[in-house]
Amino acid sequence: xxxxxxxxxxxxxxxxxxxxxxxxxxxxxxxxxxxxxxxxxxxxxxxxxxxxxxxxxxxxxxxxxxxxxxxxxxxxxxxxxxxxxxxxxxxxxxxxxxxxxxxxxxxxxxxxxxxxxxxxxxxxxxxxxxxxxxxxxxxxxxxxxxxxxxxxxxxxxxxxxxxxxxxxxxxxxxxxxxxxxxxxxxxxxxxxxxxxxxxxxxxxxxxxxxxxxxxxxxxxxxxxxxxxxxxxxxxxxxxxxxxxxxxxxxxxxxxxxxxxxxxxxxxxxxxxxxxxxxxxxxxxxxxxxxxxxxxxxxxxxxxxxxxxxxxxxxxxxxxxxxxxxxxxxxxxxxxxxxxxxxxxxxxxxxxxxxxxxxxxxxxxxxxxxxxxxxxxxxxxxxxxxxxxxxxxxxxxxxxxxxxxxxxxxxxxxxxxxxxxxxxxxxxxxxxxxxxxxxxxxxxxxxxxxxxxxxxxxxxxxxxxxxxxxxxxxxxxxxxxxxxxxxxxxxxxxxxxxxxxxxxxxxxxxxxxxxxxxxxxxxxxxxxxxxxxxxxxxxxxxxxxxxxxxxxxxxxxxxxxxxxxxxxxxxxxxxxxxxxxxxxxxxxxxxxxxxxxxxxxxxxxxxxxxxxxxxxxxxxxxxxxxxxxxxxxxxxxxxxxxxxxxxxxxxxxxxxxxxxxxxxxxxxxxxxxxxxxxxxxxxxxxxxxxxxxxxxxxxxxxxxxxxxxxxxxxxxxxxxxxxxxxxxxxxxxxxxxxxxxxxxxxxxxxxxxxxxxxxxxxxxxxxxxxxxxxxxxxxxxxxxxxxxxxxxxxxxxxxxxxxxxxxxxxxxxxxxxxxxxxxxxxxxxxxx
DNA sequence: CTGCTCTTA
Numbered sequence: 001x002x003x004x005x006x007x008x009x010x011x012x013x014x015x016x017x018x019x020x021x022x023x024x025x026x027x028x029x030x031x032x033x034x035x036x037x038x039x040x041x042x043x044x045x046x047x048x049x050x051x052x053x054x055x056x057x058x059x060x061x062x063x064x065x066x067x068x069x070x071x072x073x074x075x076x077x078x079x080x081x082x083x084x085x086x087x088x089x090x091x092x093x094x095x096x097x098x099x100x101x102x103x104x105x106x107x108x109x110x111x112x113x114x115x116x117x118x119x120x121x122x123x124x125x126x127x128x129x130x131x132x133x134x135x136x137x138x139x140x141x142x143x144x145x146x147x148x149x150x151x152x153x154x155x156x157x158x159x160x161x162x163x164x165x166x167x168x169x170x171x172x173x174x175x176x177x178x179x180x181x182x183x184x185x186x187x188x189x190x191x192x193x194x195x196x197x198x199x200x201x202x203x204x205x206x207x208x209x210x211x212x213x214x215x216x217x218x219x220x221x222x223x224x225x226x227x228x229x230x231x232x233x234x235x236x237x238x239x240x241x242x243x244x245x246x247x248x249x250x251x252x253x254x255x256x257x258x259x260x261x262x263x264x265x266x267x268x269x270x271x272x273x274x275x276x277x278x279x280x281x282x283x284x285x286x287x288x289x290x291x292x293x294x295x296x297x298x299x300x301x302x303x304x305x306x307x308x309x310x311x312x313x314x315x316x317x318x319x320x321x322x323x324x325x326x327x328x329x330x331x332x333x334x335x336x337x338x339x340x341x342x343x344x345x346x347x348x349x350x351x352x353x354x355x356x357x358x359x360x361x362x363x364x365x366x367x368x369x370x371x372x373x374x375x376x377x378x379x380x381x382x383x384x385x386x387x388x389x390x391x392x393x394x395x396x397x398x399x400x401x402x403x404x405x406x407x408x409x410x411x412x413x414x415x416x417x418x419x420x421x422x423x424x425x426x427x428x429x430x431x432x433x434x435x436x437x438x439x440x441x442x443x444x445x446x447x448x449x450x451x452x453x454x455x456x457x458x459x460x461x462x463x464x465x466x467x468x469x470x471x472x473x474x475x476x477x478x479x480x481x482x483x484x485x486x487x488x489x490x491x492x493x494x495x496x497x498x499x500x501x502x503x504x505x506x507x508x509x510x511x512x513x514x515x516x517x518x519x520x521x522x523x524x525x526x527x528x529x530x531x532x533x534x535x536x537x538x539x540x541x542x543x544x545x546x547x548x549x550x551x552x553x554x555x556x557x558x559x560x561x562x563x564x565x566x567x568x569x570x571x572x573x574x575x576x577x578x579x580x581x582x583x584x585x586x587x588x589x590x591x592x593x594x595x596x597x598x599x600x601x602x603x604x605x606x607x608x609x610x611x612x613x614x615x616x617x618x619x620x621x622x623x624x625x626x627x628x629x630x631x632x633x634x635x636x637x638x639x640x641x642x643x644x645x646x647x648x649x650x651x652x653x654x655x656x657x658x659x660x661x662x663x664x665x666x667x668x669x670x671x672x673x674x675x676x677x678x679x680x681x682x683x684x685x686x687x688x689x690x691x692x693x694x695x696x697x698x699x700x701x702x703x704x705x706x707x708x709x710x711x712x713x714x715x716x717x718x719x720x721x722x723x724x725x726x727x728x729x730x731x732x733x734x735x736x737x738x739x740x741x742x743x744x745x746x747x748x749x750x751x752x753x754x755x756x757x758x759x760x761x762x763x764x765x766x767x768x769x770x771x772x773x774x775x776x777x778x779x780x781x782x783x784x785x786x787x788x789x790x791x792x793x794x795x796x797x798x799x800x801x802x803x804x805x806x807x808x809x810x811x812x813x814x815x816x817x818x819x820x821x822x823x824x825x826x827x828x829x830x831x
Numbered sequence: 832c833t834g835c836t837c838t839t840a
Binding site for chain 1: 836838839
């Protein structure tokens with residue numbers, strides 16, 4: 001818990017604002033608005049100075065006196081770099097600025113302005129629900145509408161009544177400020193101009209009359225982008241770096257390759273006199289050193305070919321020209337299938353404009369759009385907020401843990417669809433996090449306390465029971481980071497060879513464990529950071545991501561240790577299933593493969609598959625999966641698999657895959673299994689009605705034709721079969737006096753009919769069935785039940801003798817208890 | 832035969 005904040009009184013000192021920033025002119029207006037309103041919306045485009053100057057204005061408005069001024073940023077890098085900038089600008093007041101991001105808390109008692117990622121502020125609400133550590137909260141870049149931002153805005157909206165002293169400032173690009181204002185009871189909007197240069201937009205749509213390529217080929221935007229780049233280079237525009245936006249890594253590879261070729265072969269003919277430019281790919285999975293090449297000055301023209309990272313996350317310096325395909329991969333959650341789609345999609349107008357703006361930061365720019373103005377105008381204005389295209393399980397778990405009420409009534413700016421909310425509840429129920437009343441279970445509480453996807457938390461809980469916590473925590477941390485393997489286009493083979501060193505033949509999860517063991521050895525040998533870096537480089541691994549992996553691993557252990565009582569920590573550390581003596585890497589985990597993978601399966605039940613053909617699997621709910629070619633299980637996997645992820649791109653791919661045994665599924669899935677029964681029939685030997693049980697999980701048959709005792713499942717149906725087969729047709733087995741008598745009577749009557757040549761004395765089977773049906777108690781449906789019934793006839797308190805009841809003629813019973821034959825084995829007898 | 836990008840107790 002936070003101790004009472006210390007009020008830091010200080011002599012008022014001059015706070016300086018850079019004159020060049022447009023926001024400086026609005027200073028007095030903004031300070032007055034902060035004083036007069038609880039919520040304020042400030043709209044300003046790139047270069048307005050809002051991120052750095054508004055926190056200083058809050059200080060000048062006497063905010064942050066007893067509590068903190070909290071400023072959120074969507075990305076860690078932004079949080080730390082803006083903090084550094086403000087600290088520098090504040091000069092001798094610089095010590096008032098701190099920041100906190102995951103794994104690094106640089107705040108102290110003197111901190112009054114705290115920069116952080118929005119994820120951190122969200123996480124803090126778990127400890128400090130009313131955010132009492134803050135008197136002012138600034139949500140920056142709200143227009144990005146990330147899941148964290150939308151969730152935070154809802155929480156703040158609910159908090160405002162309870163915390164009248166709290167001020168909230170929402171800053172955004174100058175788009176859609178109306179929506180924010182309306183969401184916060186018509187909060188005032190102050191608009192600040194940006195500080196950018198004009199950007200000339202040129203539309204260069206694909207020529208419609210141009211012949212289509214081979215059937216099924218796409219529009220050829222790679223070729224068009226290359227043409228556009230060559231035109232710009234050969235035109236009269238002059239020098240300056242270029243930024244080309246592509247939707248996928250593969251397109252980037254193709255573009256880089258084609259550009260290089262064209263410059264070499266056709267450059268002179270196209271009037272490009274300059275030296276061959278430097279062509280650089282840029283995407284998130286690129287190693288840090290390769291990413292940093294875009295910041296180096298080389299003396300020749302730079303052409304950066306990038307994914308969406310360059311739209312908001314990385315600012316490529318010095319860009320004068322943008323070539324925009326208008327495409328991006330945008331993820332969306334498919335509620336029906338429970339999978340993620342990652343299609344190449346036409347981006348929104350806001351995104352197009354953001355991309356264009358990337359060339360107006362150092363001087364007037366030119367943006368070539370590979371689509372028509374008509375196309376542009378027909379696009380949606382904004383990108384769909386992340387919350388309406390996400391799996392909501394984690395959000396809902398959080399809401400239950402914090403008692404934030406019904407998600408359907410929560411003040412989301414754009415509420416998610418009811419079906420998506422229902423799906424989130426369903427997944428939580430499948431994971432055992434909530435009970436039928438949607439309250440947290442014991443498991444759910446542990447899951448809510450872990451900073452992980454609920455599915456991953458579920459694996460850890462299962463591993464605790466299975467005694468393989470050490471292994472599964474390593475894997476859980478691995479599943480929480482981006483793939484640490486690097487596979488450069490020009491060195492793919494070498495990378496594959498390097499990665500094969502730790503690849504498991506049976507499971508991608510074990511590959512993670514092998515890599516961990518390899519790297520952990522080096523760390524324990526106290527290798528220097530540079531030695532570790534060299535190891536990463538030569539093995540095509542990301543040093544950054546391995547570090548993140550270890551950090552998350554440590555964080556999970558710390559959380560597990562505090563969630564139990566202190567003593568549990570020891571238990572956790574020792575609960576490894578590792579066979580101490582086995583040193584050969586791919587055999588090390590053989591003996592505990594089942595336990596580890598059962599634990600992982602507990603979080604991945606939705607992602608199982610049954611082999612249809614090589615690499616193609618029948619998934620749940622009628623899905624067809626294909627093993628991702630980058631998986632170690634490609635061309636290797638057996639009959640049943642599970643995957644940590646199912647993502648639909650060109651196909652529905654299963655990523656991070658391992659073989660499982662079908663027998664694991666039923667006990668783990670429990671009530672998720674659907675059962676159906678067929679061919680119920682009387683079995684004389686066992687004295688039961690037996691049916692064939694079929695068990696399915698998400699539509700996949702996991703048990704077929706299992707013989708089960710049908711009576712307890714469907715007593716009424718079983719009883720009819722029992723009456724017909726055992727009593728009417730006489731296949732009961734054992735010896736029962738009443739049955740013998742009834743049979744004798746029927747034989748006698750049949751004889752009588754034969755002699756008299758009549759056919760109306762003996763009643764037909766249907767009537768005999770009816771007779772038993774009326775006389776036999778409802779709960780009797782097998783031989784054991786019949787024996788129990790007849791035995792109860794021995795009880796003197798019993799009014800009617802059951803055996804007599806079952807005799808076909810009046811008075812057929814021969815006294816109490818006589819329903820049972822004294823012979824036969826193992827049957828109860830009356831004494 | 833190959834998947835955009837962020838973020839956390």
